[in-house]
Structure formats: structure tokens, C-alpha cells
Amino acid sequence: MNLPSRSPLASLETGCALSILTLLSTGCASTARPGVPSPARAGALTGAPSTLVQEVGDAEDLEEPDIYDGSPFQEPIEGYPRGDRIIGTPVDPEADFARGFPKKNSVLTGEIPKSYFQWKEKLYADYGIKLAFNLTLIGQLASDVLPQDWLTGGDTNRAASGIGLVLEGKWEAINRGEDYQGSLTAAVDWRQAFGGTSVPAFFLQDTGSIWTTDLTVIEWDPWLSTFYWEQWFTKNRFVARVGTQAAVQIFDFFRFKDGRSSFSNSEFWFPIASTPLPGPGLGASFELWPKKDSPLYVVGTVNDLNFEVGKSFAWDEAFRRGEFFYGLEVGYNWGTFPTNFDHLHAQIFYADEASTLPAGLPSKSGAGFKIRGSKQWDRVVGFASYTNNNAQGGPFGITLLENAATAGVAYLRPLDIRGEISIGANWGQPFSSFAGAAPVFQGLKDQYGIETYWKLLLTPDVWITPGIQLVFDPALNPDVSTLAIGTVKLHFFL
Numbered sequence: 001m002n003l004p005s006r007s008p009l010a011s012l013e014t015g016c017a018l019s020i021l022t023l024l025s026t027g028c029a030s031t032a033r034p035g036v037p038s039p040a041r042a043g044a045l046t047g048a049p050s051t052l053v054q055e056v057g058d059a060e061d062l063e064e065p066d067i068y069d070g071s072p073f074q075e076p077i078e079g080y081p082r083g084d085r086i087i088g089t090p091v092d093p094e095a096d097f098a099r100g101f102p103k104k105n106s107v108l109t110g111e112i113p114k115s116y117f118q119w120k121e122k123l124y125a126d127y128g129i130k131l132a133f134n135l136t137l138i139g140q141l142a143s144d145v146l147p148q149d150w151l152t153g154g155d156t157n158r159a160a161s162g163i164g165l166v167l168e169g170k171w172e173a174i175n176r177g178e179d180y181q182g183s184l185t186a187a188v189d190w191r192q193a194f195g196g197t198s199v200p201a202f203f204l205q206d207t208g209s210i211w212t213t214d215l216t217v218i219e220w221d222p223w224l225s226t227f228y229w230e231q232w233f234t235k236n237r238f239v240a241r242v243g244t245q246a247a248v249q250i251f252d253f254f255r256f257k258d259g260r261s262s263f264s265n266s267e268f269w270f271p272i273a274s275t276p277l278p279g280p281g282l283g284a285s286f287e288l289w290p291k292k293d294s295p296l297y298v299v300g301t302v303n304d305l306n307f308e309v310g311k312s313f314a315w316d317e318a319f320r321r322g323e324f325f326y327g328l329e330v331g332y333n334w335g336t337f338p339t340n341f342d343h344l345h346a347q348i349f350y351a352d353e354a355s356t357l358p359a360g361l362p363s364k365s366g367a368g369f370k371i372r373g374s375k376q377w378d379r380v381v382g383f384a385s386y387t388n389n390n391a392q393g394g395p396f397g398i399t400l401l402e403n404a405a406t407a408g409v410a411y412l413r414p415l416d417i418r419g420e421i422s423i424g425a426n427w428g429q430p431f432s433s434f435a436g437a438a439p440v441f442q443g444l445k446d447q448y449g450i451e452t453y454w455k456l457l458l459t460p461d462v463w464i465t466p467g468i469q470l471v472f473d474p475a476l477n478p479d480v481s482t483l484a485i486g487t488v489k490l491h492f493f494l
Contacts, residue, residue: 080121080130085236086338087287088250090258091269093132093168093185093226099493100132102460105418112460116494128172128183133494136164136260138200138217143484145206150440150476156206160198162217164191164260168226179235187226191217203485208477210400210428210447211273213469213485215266216259220309225280227313240286244313247277247301250285251327253345255338255374255381256410256422261463261491265451267406267426274387274404274428275368276351276394278325281307282318295333302326305395306356323352325395335376344373351391351399360438362400362431366391379412383424392434400444400475403429418457425450430475440476448472453487463491 079101087094100120102112123129139161146156167188174182193199198206200214207213228243241250248270256262257269267273281304288298303325304318318324331345350367357363368389375382384407393399408424430444453467471483 080124083236085239085287085289087239089248089253090255092249093170093187095258096132096134096166096168096493097130097170100130100134103418103457104460105413105416106457106460106462107417108459128176130170130172132166132168134164134166134168134260135490135492136216137490138162138214138264139197139488140200140203140214140264141486142203142207143482144477144480146208146477149205150208151205157196157198158206159195160193160200160203160206160214161195162191162193162197162200162219164189164217166190166225175232179232181232181235183230185226185228185230185241186224188222189220189225190222191220193217193219204398204476207471207483207485208474208480209449209471209483210398210430210444210475211271211426211449212266212398213471214259214264214487215270215272216264216489223309224313228283236289237292238286238288240284242284243282244280244315245283245285245303246280247283247285247303247325247327250287250299251277251301251329252347252370252372253299253329253331253343254372254383254385255343256383256420261455261465261489262420262422263424263451263453264467264487264489265424265426265449265469267404267428267449268408268424268451271387271404272394272396273398274389274401275349275370276305276325276366276389276391276399278303278305278395279307279309281305282315295337297331297333299329299331300327305352305354307395308356321355323354325352326350340376342373342375344371346371351394354393354395354397357393357395357397361393361397362434362437362441363393363397364391364435381410381412381420383408383410392431393437400430400434400441401428402431414454414456419455419463421452421454423450423452428475444475445473445478447475461493463489463493465489465491 080097101117120131140159142158145158149156170183170185172181172183199219201212201218203214204212224244226244228241228245230239230241232239254269259269263269270277283301283303285301290296290298305323305325306321308314327347327349329345329347331343333341333343335341347370351365353365354363368387368391370385370387372385385405387404389402391399404427406424406426408422410420410422412420414421426449428447434441449469449471451467451469453465455463455465458464467487469485474480474483
């Protein structure tokens with residue numbers, strides 16, 4: 001695995017966010033949110049039907065989601081049309097395409113320059129091309145750090161910050177909207193730390209936490225982190241993908257699964273400490289709805305375990321090594337998905353031993369299972385998960401937990417501002433021993449954590465998320481009993 005010298009880690013998060021246009025256009029106009037006509041009314045004003053777009057797992061919406069379009073409602077921004085089935089998780093490219101339009105119920109309001117969004121709509125109507133342009137900014141500050149980096153022995157830093165920029169595109173090339181639709185999806189992805197601080201995804205080496213306290217920003221030059229062909233067979237029943245992708249995009253659904261604007265603790269959304277999930281690389285995946293008009297679904301994925309950052313088409317090396325991650329998930333949604341619903345899924349997974357990890361990091365093949373669910377009561381959503389795993393190391397070298405659990409609650413759209421306030425707690429039990437691993441991994445104790453955040457829509461196309469994590473008994477920092485990590489994230493989309 002070709003990784004930055006700072007860490008054995010590499011991360012994925014097929015990005016989301018940029019739209020400085022809104023910040024420029026609002027001029028911090030007003031904190032009031034004037035009444036906006038309903039989607040049906042917006043369509044009536046133009047004599048055209050209102051085609052609405054729904055975000056995957058858009059938990060903050062209690063009614064049918066709509067697009068913020070400023071005033072007056074002439075030539076409304078409608079967004080991309082949504083199919084009857086929504087693919088993947090909230091970090092799937094399909095979710096980013098849906099988010100690439102301004103939304104209502106923000107803190108600041110103002111006129112949106114509509115020509116760009118109308119151009120995107122026309123590009124799709126004429127040629128079947130979807131676009132999303134996204135920017136993520138994150139800053140973290142820890143109350144305490146280790147004297148030395150536990151992996152490299154180098155100096156540590158109390159702060160971490162970074163930027164992630166992603167341009168995504170999809171071309172629905174054949175049979176658009178029909179049986180056997182085929183499309184090509186690609187994403188150019190760039191991430192970088194700044195200000196002389198630590199890389200957020202590697203901050204666990206400074207703090208001694210056993211799980212990553214952010215996994216959205218690492219350091220890599222621009223590359224194609226996503227490049228796959230998507231093929232539908234029977235419409236709305238079966239779809240498959242082949243090419244460069246990441247399991248987290250389609251596997252392990254969770255409605256608050258977006259580290260760019262929701263939980264930062266990776267155990268809630270990209271749980272590499274308890275599941276040997278790989279980053280982007282060659283893979284094949286599918287989603288199947290066995291019964292027509294039923295919310296029962298099945299997801300399967302096979303992915304190259306030893307991905308190499310910056311190598312978009314290292315597919316031959318995947319076959320040469322023959323080391324893969326395998327996952328199968330069966331789930332069900334009750335209610336009105338994706339706005340007001342309950343969810344439950346069970347999954348099994350297996351990972352081969354990774355042969356490209358640096359010396360001293362644990363690596364052992366193994367299998368596991370996970371159960372995850374959520375329950376909604378009006379604006380309140382409760383959620384929980386449990387994982388049992390016997391694979392050590394994984395592709396990142398830090399799959400160190402044999403047992404893990406999460407639980408929490410979210411309150412949707414507080415003060416009628418789009419977003420949620422969430423609090424979650426988690427626990428991880430490390431393996432009792434790691435064969436062939438460095439001494440730092442031996443005799444690790446259980447670690448506990450709490451995270452709370454408020455995700456709110458600052459402008460119609462900018463999210464801001466302040467939050468704090470508390471880590472109790474950090475497993476790799478035995479001299480500290482409680483560690484606090486403050487976080488601020490900005491998420492722009494265009």
C-alpha cells in the first residue's frame with residue numbers, strides 16, 4: 001500500500017461541498033427565513049410540474065424535500081429527477097449529485113445565482129450528465145496529546161486541519177430511465193492538510209485514540225478515486241457496479257453517515273477500527289431489491305484490500321495479490337424512505353491478510369458481523385449498532401477492535417433550521433493480543449467515547465458543523481483518562 005510517510009492510513013470519502021457563490025450572493029443578507037412557497041406552488045407559478053430531488057438519508061426532512069430557489073419563483077431550480085430506488089449510503093456519489101443544489105430552511109437567506117444550477121439541469125436533460133462540485137474544510141483541537149507520535153516517534157501536534165476538494169460526474173450513456181440503463185461515474189479527488197497542523201485522518205497518532213477522530217481529510221494529490229461503470233438490469237430491481245470504488249459508498253447504511261457534515265468519530269460512519277474496510281480501489285458491487293415495491297434490499301461488495309493512493313487504475317495489482325474485502329448486507333426500511341423511516345440491517349464480512357502494511361502493524365485475515373438500526377419518532381431518531389470482528393489490522397493497519405458498539409439519538413431540524421443535533425456514545429474492546437505487531441499494540445484496554453454536534457445549513461448551499469468528542473481511557477495514550485477534541489467543519493456544495 002503506497003501511503004503518505006506520516007501514517008499507515010489512507011481514507012475515502014467521496015467528497016461533498018463547494019459553493020462560495022452563495023456566500024457572495026447572500027452578503028449575510030438576513031437571519032430571517034421568509035416564507036417560501038411549497039414545491040407544488042412553485043410548479044404552479046411556472047405552469048410546470050415540480051420535480052423534487054431527495055437526498056439519500058436526508059434525515060433533517062420531515063416532509064417531502066424541496067429545493068431553495070430564492071424569490072420570485074420563476075424558472076425554479078428543480079434538481080435532478082429521482083428514481084424510484086435510491087442507491088447506496090449518504091456518501092455515495094448519487095447522494096452528492098442530489099446535494100448539488102441549494103436547499104431551503106437555512107440560517108442565512110438571499111438570492112441564489114440560478115444560471116449555474118439551471119445549466120446543470122439542462123446538461124442532464126440534453127445529455128444525461130450529472131455534476132457535483134464539493135469542498136470540505138475541517139479543524140480540530142485536542143486537550144492533550146502524546147509526547148511522541150506512537151507510530152513514527154516524531155513530534156505531535158494539538159491541532160489538525162485540512163481541505164478536501166472533489167469534482168464528481170456521471171454520464172447516463174445508454175437506455176436512460178429504462179431497463180438496462182448504463183452509466184459511467186468518476187470523481188477527481190484532492191485532499192491536503194494546512195497551516196502546519198496534523199493531517200486530520202492521522203490525528204489518532206497524536207492523541208492516542210484507537211479510532212480515528214476524523215477520516216475525511218488525508219493528504220493525497222488529485223486522482224481518480226472513483227471510476228466505475230454502473231449497469232441496471234431490471235429497472236428499480238437490480239444494479240451492479242465494476243471499477244474503482246469504495247465499499248463505504250454502498251455498504252453499511254446509516255442515515256447520519258457523512259463525516260463531512262455529521263459525526264467525525266469514524267466508528268459511526270467509516271468504522272475502520274472494527275471493520276477491515278478498504279479505501280478506493282478496484283471493486284465490484286451490487287444492490288438488489290428482491291421483491292417489487294418492497295423496501296427489502298440486499299447489497300454485496302468485493303474490493304481490493306491493498307489500494308494504493310494515487311493509482312487510479314492499479315487493477316492488475318489487485319488480481320496479482322488476490323487480497324480482497326468481501327461484504328454482504330441485508331436490510332429493510334419501514335415508513336417513508338428517505339425522510340421519515342425506521343431501518344435495520346445485518347451484514348457479514350471477510351478480509352484477507354493485507355501484505356503491503358508497514359512492518360510492526362498487525363495483519364491477520366478474519367471475518368465478522370454487524371447489526372445496525374435506527375428508529376424515528378417524529379423529529380427524534382434513535383440509533384445503535386454492534387460489531388463482532390476477528391480480522392486484525394485490515395487495509396489501514398488499525399483494525400484493532402474485536403467488539404464495538406454505538407448508540408445515540410438525533411433531533412431533526414432544531415429551531416426549524418435544516419440539519420440535526422446529535423449525540424452518540426461508543427465503546428471498543430481491542431484484541432487481547434496481536435501476533436507479530438509492535439509492543440505498542442499489546443495489552444490495550446477498552447476505550448469509550450461520546451460525540452455531540454450540531455449540523456446546520458448556514459446558507460442554502462453551505463453546511464457548518466461544530467462539535468466535540470470526548471475519549472475516555474484512550475487505548476494508545478494510557479497516561480490520559482479523558483481526552484477532549486473540538487471540531488468545526490464547513491461543507492460547501494455546488
